[in-house]
Amino acid sequence: MNVGFSFKEFISSKPGLKYLFFGGKGGVGKTVVSSAAACLLSELGFKTLIGSTNPVHSLSSAFDQDFWGKGITPIKGAKNLYALEIDVSKTVGRYKDDLVDKISMFLKYADIPIKPGPFVEVATTNPAFEEAAMFDDMIDVMLKGEFDVYVFDTAPVAHTYRLLGMSKVYEAWLAKMIKSRQEALSLRLKLSFRKEKVAKEIAEDPLLKSAIEMKKSTDMARRLLTDPERTAFFFVTLPLALPIAVVERFVTWVKAFNIPTGGVIVNCVVPKEKFDLEKASPYLVHKIEEQEHYLKVIHEKFPGEVLAHLPLMETEVRGLEMIAHLAEALKHPSRA
Amino acid sequence: MQQRYMDVIRKEFGPLIVGTVPMFDREPKGLAMMAKVAEALLGG
Structure with a gap:
């Protein structure tokens, strides 16, 4: 069996x-594993955030x-x-307030005299909405740059898949939004009599502006994540069939989003x-x-990519001291 | 440690506990093992 890097060596190989x-x-x-990793990084002298x-x-x-x-x-204590x-x-x-503004603006432009309430409800009563918010908040934290290293404890696979997928969906959606907005505005310009005034209005179009702004930050997030x-x-994973199968599928998804795997x-x-x-x-x-099997x-499935075997402790891993103890195990390569 | 948490669970959720499933000597996988889990659930 192939014995590769330890987690710590992997970190050192990627300054x-x-x-x-x-x-x-x-x-x-x-x-617990992400907390141990964050603990190790902080011990190595990096100002570390575990999010x-x-x-x-x-x-908590x-x-x-x-x-x-x-x-x-x-x-406390670290x-x-x-x-x-x-x-x-x-x-x-x-987001909700923002949507009310944007939808109202849109309805006003289109001369449709209805209240935006129901539209906003439809758009926001949607599980993906919270994920979009989570993604935005995470990227915000990443971009603020207050830390040397950021460690994220993600949600179970399906959530994370959608979370990671957000940037791709955003990109496609925003590109389309921007294009259709530009088309609408150029038609408006062609059809208008007071071209100068309309051109000025178009240059300041709030919908287009916010879409472009959003695209900028999404592009930035994508650059970081890839x-x-x-x-x-x-x-x-655990040394059991079900979590191994999940990792196999997960690796394919993460790679499909061009997110580098560790x-x-x-x-x-x-x-x-x-x-x-x-x-x-x-x-x-x-x-x-069973475990050895x-x-x-x-x-065999992940040759050279197994960075650590973390021991099952005598007691549940809780509190900084135990987490620091587990972090020790991240320094050693996995026994093959 | 497990016994201590079992006590906590009994105290916190007492009447809500509808079954206890043991950790088997192999991962529950496949129909035969599922039947064992089901038996444990029904047997309480």
């Missing part, structure tokens, strides 16, 4: 790495400190380490050397045999 994402099937330990884009945040529970609704918060549980409610509210020097997506981290590996398997119960022996499968 420009700034944005790290962690994804995987629900329940594999994304929060959660999961609508059901778990960072993992660190046993309250981050919810507090914005970027320094983690140096260089900050946490953020993104709260999209304000952004969603702003830059292999700055961004890497890591996959967390590697695979196997969580909750039972340290078999701690047991005398001759004397252990058949139950435990069977569990460990799936570890082999993981290394």
